[in-house]
Amino acid sequence: MKIMVCLKQVPHKDARLDIGGDGTWIKEDGIKFEINSYDTYALEEALQVKDAEEAEVVVVSIGPDRVTQALRTALGMGADRAIHVNDDAMNGSDSLGIAKALAAVAKEENPDLVYMGLMSEDGNFAAVAPMLAELIGIPHTTAASNIERSAGSLTVDREIEGGAAEVVELQTPCLVAVQSGLNQVRYASLKGIMAAKKKPLDVKTVADLGLDGQVGAGAAKVQVAKIAPPVKGETAEILQGSNDEIVAGLVGKIKELGLL
Amino acid sequence: MGSILIVTEIQGGQIREASYELAAFANEVGAATGRDVHSLVAGKGAEALADEFSKKGGGSVHLVEGDVFENYNAEASAAAIKAAIEASGAELVLVSNTPSGWDVAPRVAAGLDAGFVSDCFKIEVEGDGVGFHRRVFNGKLDAHMTSSGGLIVATVQPGAANAFEGSTDGSVSKLDVNVGDLKTKFVEIKIAESKGVDLTKADVIIAGGRGVGAPEKFTEVVQPLAEILGGAMGASRPVVDAGWLPHEYQVGSSGQVVTPKLYIAVGISGAIQHLVGMKGSNYIIAINKDPDAPIFEVADLGVVGDLLEVIPALTAAVTEAKG
Numbered sequence: 001m002k003i004m005v006c007l008k009q010v011p012h013k014d015a016r017l018d019i020g021g022d023g024t025w026i027k028e029d030g031i032k033f034e035i036n037s038y039d040t041y042a043l044e045e046a047l048q049v050k051d052a053e054e055a056e057v058v059v060v061s062i063g064p065d066r067v068t069q070a071l072r073t074a075l076g077m078g079a080d081r082a083i084h085v086n087d088d089a090m091n092g093s094d095s096l097g098i099a100k101a102l103a104a105v106a107k108e109e110n111p112d113l114v115y116m117g118l119m120s121e122d123g124n125f126a127a128v129a130p131m132l133a134e135l136i137g138i139p140h141t142t143a144a145s146n147i148e149r150s151a152g153s154l155t156v157d158r159e160i161e162g163g164a165a166e167v168v169e170l171q172t173p174c175l176v177a178v179q180s181g182l183n184q185v186r187y188a189s190l191k192g193i194m195a196a197k198k199k200p201l202d203v204k205t206v207a208d209l210g211l212d213g214q215v216g217a218g219a220a221k222v223q224v225a226k227i228a229p230p231v232k233g234e235t236a237e238i239l240q241g242s243n244d245e246i247v248a249g250l251v252g253k254i255k256e257l258g259l260l
Numbered sequence: 261m262g263s264i265l266i267v268t269e270i271q272g273g274q275i276r277e278a279s280y281e282l283a284a285f286a287n288e289v290g291a292a293t294g295r296d297v298h299s300l301v302a303g304k305g306a307e308a309l310a311d312e313f314s315k316k317g318g319g320s321v322h323l324v325e326g327d328v329f330e331n332y333n334a335e336a337s338a339a340a341i342k343a344a345i346e347a348s349g350a351e352l353v354l355v356s357n358t359p360s361g362w363d364v365a366p367r368v369a370a371g372l373d374a375g376f377v378s379d380c381f382k383i384e385v386e387g388d389g390v391g392f393h394r395r396v397f398n399g400k401l402d403a404h405m406t407s408s409g410g411l412i413v414a415t416v417q418p419g420a421a422n423a424f425e426g427s428t429d430g431s432v433s434k435l436d437v438n439v440g441d442l443k444t445k446f447v448e449i450k451i452a453e454s455k456g457v458d459l460t461k462a463d464v465i466i467a468g469g470r471g472v473g474a475p476e477k478f479t480e481v482v483q484p485l486a487e488i489l490g491g492a493m494g495a496s497r498p499v500v501d502a503g504w505l506p507h508e509y510q511v512g513s514s515g516q517v518v519t520p521k522l523y524i525a526v527g528i529s530g531a532i533q534h535l536v537g538m539k540g541s542n543y544i545i546a547i548n549k550d551p552d553a554p555i556f557e558v559a560d561l562g563v564v565g566d567l568l569e570v571i572p573a574l575t576a577a578v579t580e581a582k583g
Binding site: 184 | 369391501515
């Protein structure tokens, strides 16, 4: 059983978001990065399979040198091997470009299962997972809130509106994009972190994957023209003053609403 | 010039409101750029729905009929959409960003080597092309995206536009789709069990987010305020994901959608999935340390400060006012 887990390293949840020079993304210098939280649930799910039976968990990520840190963390949590696609030629890729790179890795690895997060917390595109499934010709589902495995198939609860779930059955090999809260994500133990240093971490280039001309800014069909703080229409009236004045203001409003 | 294709969604035996919102965008962009509007209605026994949609902004409706379309199936849906794109000569495909929309639309885009943008709150004509506006960083920043040309598949935030109004001349034609051998199977729908916390009935909800800091703070700080106001406690998704509170407290697109008289959001930044669950509230107060938190965009009244100071003080003041 081989499980491929795709993960993305993203700015930390509380990182300062300053718009960069050309206005198309945020400044990355001086901020902390972390593994995209949705992907941590995917990794945990794969590691639970490994706890239960013989399985190889291969983690894959795309990005610059800093991504090594994220992959080592994943190896420390228990993944067996890591693949780092590290090549400036990937810069400016749209979701499809990212999916193509992951598909190239998947075609070499031939996993039984592909797990990844529903979306990344920086771009929030929620695009790569279904795209990857299409490119490698396997069935998929998204927003998984429960996964049951049987011989030859997966039965997955997919979150739909109103707290309900739709149950789908996928023949393996298949891809599942997981929803946050799928499980309780483990911490890397000290022993795990030490062992991680010796686990294989292979670096691949765009040329290695045979993707020249298919990825990066030049191949992207959509691009971010500009990012900016939201144009706020009406926003909240902000209560000013001392704590006492603020509390008095709140009490006054609650009274006005007839709730006190 | 390529046409615009609306991918409709049937829910509860009707074409859902979100599809009529797509019709509004499609007709606006279509009129401004001289593009024809087409639609896809895929379902079982959906002829009457297709007819209705053709008269309310659907344009040339392609009807795909079959048992396999009775419930959502990613592969079948992708096959139908691809067939409709071909039949309509579409250059721009609009899908609602619902659980089935976000599931199938990227798959369709990849299969056709197309551009893809998701969860757009605005789509407008820009020069020769179309501009797409969406939020990034969990709602904290706006991104304006453009395409280099060619086929674009875009998902649109439900509720971002008003539904199409008026009546139009349209047409319905049948489209045959071969879905092939499906490796995906719909099994059933599991309804959420209501476990006694029905937030939809509460007049007052105090909802806490990640900013509350720790599970015991919900008991110590958030709960007392809810109680003294005769209301209910709620939570944002990250709180439930972290295991601080069970799922029945969750407010949001995959939890409960609430419209109380008063909603007080504390330590909640305001990601779109949460806003969807509470922005219909009669009055919203938000307390957050971050002045740029998106929650302040839907709140009526805000406090930029530490909820762990403000809420206990408010609870005390309310207790006193009640005498």
